């Protein structure tokens with residue numbers, strides 16, 4: 001059993017997520033809007049079905065999603081942009097917004113610009129070399145491809161290798177953003193290196209890349225977890241000054257780690273399931289996960305468990321139980337004490353293990369197709 005941690009104050013930045021995340025408070029703090037049932041239905045109408053991440057409020061907040069839909073419905077092209085900081089192997093939390101991005105790409109026939117910030121991860125992480133972050137770009141791209149995106153409509157950018165696509169516009173962005181904005185938006189300190197200070201200009205650029213390449217203004221939507229929002233606050237401030245639309249966003253909640261509280265994070269490998277974990281390793285992590293169960297089987301049978309704090313239940317909820325009816329059944333079985341944590345974990349371990357076997361097969365196949373997904377000049 002992973003040791004429970006003391007409660008911490010909520011911190012959500014692109015580089016740090018700590019404490020119990022209160023998503024309603026984040027909507028207020030960040031000045032975003034909740035995704036309404038009407039918006040969910042508008043998206044579902046174009047897709048032909050409502051994705052479980054919409055139905056369950058996993059994508060819970062947005063900026064200008066209604067405007068992006070208006071643009072599409074008015075006959076304008078609708079673009080997508082998301083990305084990854086390649087600092088190590090991909091975990092299940094990263095896959096969450098990518099599965100949803102695939103849903104959006106199919107529903108809207110959208111071009112997707114996908115940024116691999118091998119520069120960000122190099123300047124930010126003292127332990128990583130540039131060769132390592134750059135190599136992870138192409139390893140992580142296999143995960144993205146395994147999700148099932150369309151090679152004709154997906155353009156993967158390595159910041160390091162494809163800087164020629166980004167630099168001119170990054171300079172235009174950088175000239176219009178002050179150091180004091182960056183310091184306060186990202187919580188920087190005097191000891192941060194200057195690479196970190198400039199980097200947000202680079203992450204802003206793919207918001208505009210489709211517009212630049214197609215020489216017309218394209219409405220772009222960014223599906224990602226809410227930790228990336230500070231970048232878009234900065235980008236939205238300068239977009240129109242550069243002659244582009246402000247990018248719209250959809251924000252996801254975090255897939256929790258397998259410990260008590262907190263998001264799944266590569267910095268805590270024992271509580272994260274990586275797509276490259278051998279299935280038996282992932283099974284072991286799941287069997288050691290924090291649950292909402294009672295200390296003994298006897299108490300569990302008498303009092304029942306608490307799925308709302310249980311990492312195992314969260315995995316079913318976020319990724320591994322599509323059927324809402326079955327999810328309610330699981331919740332009831334847990335609360336009534338009919339289901340014991342050990343059995344529930346073993347069940348999830350089997351599901352995740354099967355998922356990994358299949359995903360790893362697709363991931364290996366992606367090696368031969370990688371070239372088709374990389375941005376062309």
Ligand code: TYM
Nearest residue numbers: 082083084085093094096097115224225228254255263264
């Ligand atoms: P990175 O590599 O930290 O995260 C990649 C994507 O995964 C999301 N994410 C999660 N989603 C759900 N549950 C979690 N536990 C979880 N952990 C991470 C992130 O929100 C992100 O969508 N700087 C970025 C790379 C980037 C980017 C972008 C991301 C460049 N351009 C545009 C999103 C959109 C980064 O380091 O992401």
